[in-house]
Amino acid sequence: MTSESLHAISGRRLFFKEVSIFRGARNAIFSLDDQQAAKGVVTHSRIGIGCKVRIIAYVVIPKTAPQCKVQSVSEPTMQSREETATNVLQETGAALIHAHDDGRIISGQGTISLELLEQAPHIDTIRVPISGGGLKSGVALAANSIKSGGRIVTLPETNTVADGLRAFLGVLSDSFRNNPAWKECNQIGIILSGGNETFEMRGKKQGMEVNKEKYAADLSSIKEARARISSFIHKTPLMTSESLDALSGRRLFFKCECFQKGGAFKFRGACNAIFSLDDQQAAKGVVTHSSGNHAAALALAAKLRGITSYIVIPKNAPQCKVQNVVRYGGQVIWSETTIKSREETATKVQQETGAALIHPYNDGRIISGQGTISLELLEQAPHIDTIIVPISGGGLISGVALAAKSINPAIRVLAAEPKGANDAAQSKAAGRIVTLPETNTVADGLRAFLGEFTWPIVRDLIDDVITVDDTEIIKAMRLCYEILKVAVEPSGAIGLAAVLSDSFRTNPAWKDCNQIGIILSGGNVDLEVLWNSFSK
Structure with missing residues (x-):
């Protein structure tokens, strides 16, 4: 790799x-003649070199060995290693196979x-x-x-x-x-040299005290979110296309979050956050800042719970997304286009009203809600080996990755990002959060930067970031419309754009990505913008 x-x-x-x-163990065991093998083998080790072969293996393991390694061998004896191994050797006549000095x-x-x-x-x-x-x-x-x-x-x-x-x-x-x-x-x-480590295993090894890092969400919180929101959300369909399979050279499975309530995946996280509030908190309403989809999603979720929503929206937000907020009863408060202006305006509203602030992505409740997409996707297509997800602030991909890799640790989760807003790619390369002085992309929903809760998940669990330019995004929008018969916004089309890009085909992971789930994250696009994009 x-x-x-x-x-x-x-x-x-x-x-x-x-x-x-296992290479050395297998060679040693299959070097034995039948008479020796019949008596079994004995070793002392932190892992069991006698596993997966059809002879008796007596494995002496220290008490400090990781539990997942103990579970991979049979009949472990948890006492002093060399003395116990010698005793077993004398009692059984088994062949001693040293862990390394052989x-x-x-x-x-x-x-x-x-x-x-x-x-x-x-x-x-x-x-x-x-x-x-x-x-x-x-x-x-x-x-x-x-x-x-x-x-x-x-x-x-x-x-x-x-x-x-x-x-x-x-x-x-x-x-x-x-x-x-x-x-x-x-x-x-x-x-x-080894992969026998449980995902959650942290602790004292070789004299070092380890502090557990707790992500803002986990599989348990994602399953709780699913139970909380299942009666409100749509279980979105999974679509396939032989034409797009042929074009990409891969089997593609499109998770159509553009058909979610509110027109985007954001409703899952917003709904989970709203219905996680206690009655006293909910009575004061909620406030957020968003360029569109989270704004509409929060307004709709608040409407379903019967509470007030204050939505701070930048002046350059797409009109169709603003109209969705109004349609769902959200109270629109305008801000300037900068992230700083959005955050300051939301803070001011919160101070004046006492409303609960629900961040668009940097919130464990939001991440957990978005993670329910993976639960559905892996039920609909359990055989996929890769998921490609749009990335901006990181709430969607964090939830998707946490759930998917908890269910199937071998699955790849790749981020798709515009080249004109490639802070996630730069952050992964630098090993720290990188912010950009400005962004320039047609994908208006992918202009945010990673947050303190999403960054650790992106850093640890996202396998790579595929960047594409706006021309590739618009081409993917057109293919979705003409072949899938689905209208998606630029942010929603970027997963397909990534699959079809040279950046992906030249990526070392390409050869191993054969069954690919793609999140079509939203479909809130002005028709005029859609047609104008296609005519370019």
């Missing part, structure tokens, strides 16, 4: 090889180099995590035999809860950058 964002952070071309200790283990691990140098023959350096040395020894023996002059780099290990990421973190470390070899290491293969 590769990543343009991680290339930018490291200043080097990185090639990630994901591997498992030629069969080393040979099995060496197959990693054979694959890596076939997949990326041009690399000049391999970065290997080191513990007992079995992995490094096998990798080095094979790599140096095939390609003399290459570097096998191990450095003092970064203290981290993520065992499998040690090699990658080493590449980012000052100790590597200060190493004399740094200037010669340009094409680096990185061994990601």
